[in-house]
Amino acid sequence: MTETMLSFEQAIAQTEELLDQHGHGEISTARLAERIAELITTSNGARGFFVGWLTGDSALADTVPSEVLSALRTAPxxxxxxxxxxxxxxxxxxxxxxxxxxxxxxxxxxxxxxxxxxxxxxxxxxxxxxxxxxxxxxxxxxxxxxxxxxxxxxxxxxxxxxxxxxxxxxxxxxx
Known part of the structure; x- marks a missing residue:
């Protein structure tokens, strides 16, 4: 599914899945950042990303890698x-x-x-x-x-x- 078709709820679920994959070592921080940059290109994607990122259990949200900051800067x-x-x-x-x-x-x-x-x-x-x-x-x-x-x-x-x-x-x- 492309990001332009994502619902708000799907974007939350994708964010949670990405954070879980990163937490289990299944994807790199660089790949996570690429996916975040793709997610935040739409309103639903950006809103869903922030809900998943800010409310979730991932410790990554407390440390915020520079790659993630760079990804967020792509949609200022x-x-x-x-x-x-x-x-x-x-x-x-x-x-x-x-x-x-x-x-x-x-x-x-x-x-x-x-x-x-x-x-x-x-x-x-x-x-x-x-x-x-x-x-x-x-x-x-x-x-x-x-x-x-x-x-x-x-x-x-x-x-x-x-x-x-x-x-x-x-x-x-x-x-």
């Missing part, structure tokens, strides 16, 4: 937008789960947030700095590029504050 606009949204969503949900006393769900959201931050810190994409700056501006002014996204998810003041606090820790995002 999609990657920048998805990392920005994943950072906001996982940070907001970690806050919500903690506030609701759901430590297991909080841990999952915190893992996604931590892994997203690690990618953001290491990937060095100008488009990503731009997207994070747009998110910060939307938070600061309740208007802007990401305001519809933030409203759609119905984030409250405390969640928005948590997102803002995470953003100011990232290099390159204006305070």
């Amino acid at each position: 606009d999609q990657v920048a937008e998805l990392l920005t949204k994943n950072l906001a969503m996982s940070t907001a949900m970690a806050y919500t789960h903690r506030a609701n006393g759901d430590s297991a769900s909080a841990a999952g959201s915190e893992q996604v947030s931590r892994r997203t931050q690690a990618l953001i810190t290491r990937i060095n994409l100008p488009a990503l700095v731009e997207q994070l700056t747009l998110l910060k501006a939307s938070l600061d002014h309740s208007d802007g590029h990401y305001s519809a996204f933030l409203r759609r998810w119905g984030y409250g003041a405390a969640q928005l504050k948590a997102i803002r606090e995470i953003l100011v820790t990232l290099r390159g995002v204006p305070n």
